[in-house]
Ligand SMILES: Nc1ncnc2c1ncn2[C@@H]1O[C@H](COP(=O)(O)OP(=O)(O)OP(=O)(O)O)[C@@H](O)[C@H]1O
């Protein structure tokens with residue numbers, strides 16, 4: 001029998017706040033989302049009280065998980081910064097609104113055991129960011145690195161599909177999650193825990209705390225690189241994410257069309273604003289190679305991203321063709337770098353991966369360039 005919201009709230013009556021008040025009466029609970037035995041809600045408290053509330057969050061999660069009919073429960077703790085409480089002026093959002101959360105560098109801790117975290121981002125959706133993230137991660141792995149991949153596209157998680165992962169992560173010792181291993185990658189996605197419809201109704205603060213939990217409460221183990229598949233766009237939500245994740249650098253994916261390039265430019269400037277180095281731009285769906293006659297067509301006017309990278313003084317990482325094999329393999333959970341390692345596409349992704357690796361290891365740092373902002 002499906003568990004109802006009322007059942008959950010009744011169970012939470014037995015969970016006291018730090019001051020001893022039953023949780024449902026404290027006014028800190030978000031709406032409880034119960035879908036198909038998967039439960040999600042958040043607790044929003046003052047930033048200064050987060051430490052006191054963490055045991056309450058854990059307890060709430062345990063209590064809900066123990067209810068009959070519950071398959072999984074995710075309780076997120078969200079810190080609300082009090083007006084005027086910020087010690088430094090927080091960065092401004094796209095429309096001049098302050099972005100909630102700590103300014104970068106002040107309280108951003110790394111993830112223990114993870115040497116470098118890099119974001120794969122795009123200014124606009126559907127340009128092949130997730131496909132690139134997966135194949136880049138596999139390319140880095142093929143170069144001998146220990147690689148993890150985190151799906152931070154919380155509204156539209158892709159990794160369950162792109163890596164054909166159906167199983168749910170196990171819980172270790174009550175709260176920590178064991179990531180899934182696929183093709184040698186350590187993988188975590190919110191899509192492993194909740195349904196896509198549930199994700200759609202999340203609000204900003206919930207998303208951030210779910211992301212923080214995926215970084216901190218997952219047993220990532222020792223990794224040379226963690227690749228983060230970011231949600232598309234350059235709005236406040238993406239900016240906040242870029243601030244919340246301790247990023248070593250960002251890879252921007254774009255298609256060659258003018259419109260996509262304008263968005264890619266926004267992506268580059270977003271990361272620059274939060275002081276995350278841009279590792280470079282990948283041109284995806286760059287050209288079309290006819291599988292029958294081998295003729296190459298530059299359907300979208302290929303090369304735009306290379307010019308854009310030059311203009312923005314960021315490295316150009318490579319061109320990935322528009323190819324049916326990439327689409328079919330990707331959407332079937334059989335990414336080309338893993339399943340056709342000797343093919344031409346795998347080679348392209350490995351070359352991109354090598355450039356990324358060199359940059360994050362500092363081995364081949366490009367000579368400083370003068371940045372010309374348009
Ligand atoms: N180089 C390519 N050649 C052919 N198809 C591609 C290529 N790259 C991506 N695709 C296909 O394009 C579609 C969108 O790709 P993907 O999901 O990676 O994009 P995305 O930018 O992550 O999208 P979203 O914004 O929805 O997260 C998928 O069907 C994918 O298989």
Ligand SMILES: [Mg+2]
Pocket residue numbers: 129130131153158
């Ligand atoms: Mg995606």
